[in-house]
Amino acid sequence: MSNATATQSSSPQETILLVNPSTAIGPIFIGNAFNWMFMGLLIMQVYNYCRKFPKDRLMIKILVFLIFVLVLMQTAFGTHEAWWFSIQNWGNVLALQGGSWTTVISPIMCGTISAKVQIFYAFRIRALRRSVIPRLLAILIVLLALSQSLAAIIGSLLLLESLTQENLIRLHPLFTLWLAGRFSTDVLITGSLVWILQTSKSTSRVSQTDSLLNRLILNTIQTGTVTVVCAGIALALFVKYTDRNYYFAFAYILGKLYSNSFMATMNSRVPREPIQRSDSIGMRIQVSRRTDRDLDGVQLSEPMDTSRDTLANWQTTTESNAEHMPAPKKHHDLTTHTDVLRKTRSHAI
Incomplete structure (x- = not known):
């Protein structure tokens, strides 16, 4: 199959495909x-x-x-x-x-x-x-x-x-x-x-x-x-x-x-349920590679409205862990909801 000379079209800059x-x-x-x-x-x-x-x-x-x-x-x-x-x-x-x-x-x-x-x-x-x-x-x-x-x-x-x-x-x-x-x-x-x-x-x-x-x-x-x-x-x-x-x-x-x-x-998003429980060992396993420290305090210059966001899965690991924690009991000791979150953060792997 040999090369053929390109056929010129109406425009001098546009040539038909070479048979090559x-x-x-x-x-x-x-x-x-x-x-x-x-x-x-x-x-x-x-x-x-x-x-x-x-x-x-x-x-x-x-x-x-x-x-x-x-x-x-x-x-x-x-x-x-x-x-x-x-x-x-x-x-x-x-x-x-x-x-x-x-x-x-x-x-x-x-x-x-x-x-x-x-x-x-x-x-x-x-x-x-x-x-x-x-x-x-x-x-x-x-x-x-x-x-x-x-x-x-x-x-x-x-x-x-x-x-x-x-x-x-x-x-x-x-x-x-x-x-x-x-x-x-x-x-x-x-x-x-x-x-x-x-x-x-x-x-x-x-x-x-x-x-x-x-x-x-x-x-x-x-x-x-x-x-x-x-x-x-x-x-x-x-x-x-x-x-x-x-x-x-x-x-x-x-x-x-x-x-x-x-x-x-x-x-690249954080999964909705980043924590899985292991009954045999009795510990929580952090699935996401991101840590709370990486995402703590991350906020754009204007707050995001995740209720209208089509991909509302972008959430911090701390928020996801808090959703799976039982509500703290109301009694007269010094344990508060903030302490519960801090304990969750310290024990997450």
Whole structure:
């Protein structure tokens, strides 16, 4: 299979895909390999969630398993597309100028998954700081997430009418809007979370609180930077190299990065019941790795209203232990409710 000269389209900067297996099939093969690797990580994340949060709210469970099912479908569609190009149509030069029906489905699945995760982070931003600016940022994030997902769906449906390179070049601005919207939304989410946490840190005067906020900021930057960098590279390659499939290697794994980032956030919470009793030993076992000292006194610059928070599981271990302690008896000795809590804190492992 020899290289063919790219056919020029109406725009001098946009060329039709080169008939070259290394630039047409290679990125799809690499993207599919990494796609399965991140799928294994996601399965472990979901398993840990089921083990740690069996009594989570129904809406949260529905969101977790809905995203997991969508990611499974996206993995299956991506594998079929890789099979179609590299095995089923091996040696067929004309097949590289078209594509299978799963080529169209993959952007729809990826746009839907990313929109759900981005909207989830928008609600987290609104819950962390209930003031005007965070609410406006949350609304803007939701609008951008829905816009990029809608652009991916419309572009894919229009491409399904004619799976040709000429039609893809005609729809190039619409798919560029999808990738650009996804990139800008990720930047806005990461910047908003870092800003809120950094503002809370500047108003806190407790060293333990500063240490915890530093870890949260670092975790936000790590998870946010991965999606931002990957989305930015996919956007740049799609705009720059219209005659090559380089962007496929990054577009394939974006759905996995969003879902793994979402599950990492879910699993970082403190379980509702962090204490388990062992009858044989007669002691309490602390399940959560976080201690009371780590979370004691942690509060943002504005109090959080957990009654309206969709994820009200973020609570300190002291509060969770207090819920499982019997009410102190009212008598005339010097034991008070505060003493009970202090004893609970001193005996927790």
